[in-house]
Amino acid sequence: MDTNELAAMLNMSTSWVYREAAKLGLKGYKLGKGRNAKVMYKRTEVHKWLEQQKIH
Structure with missing residues (x-):
């Protein structure tokens, strides 16, 4: 995904x-x-990073 897609996702x-x-x-x-x-940015890496940011 490009920078614009990542910015929109976040x-x-x-x-x-x-x-x-x-x-x-x-x-x-x-x-x-x-x-x-x-x-x-690799979608898999972004999703993995997002999972790590999760508040438990």
């Missing part, structure tokens, strides 16, 4: 995703180089 802004995701443990995969590079 109900956060895309700038928040770019700024905070890596700090929180969500690993992005950069496709391309320079300004045109696109950051993608």
Whole structure:
């Protein structure tokens, strides 16, 4: 999924995703180089991360 999809899923802004995701443990995969590079996230990793954030 791309950054926009992840932001919508988390109900956060895309700038928040770019700024905070890596700090929180969500690993992005950069496709391309320079300004045109696109950051993608694996759905399985996002769902696994969300499960870890669950309050018990």
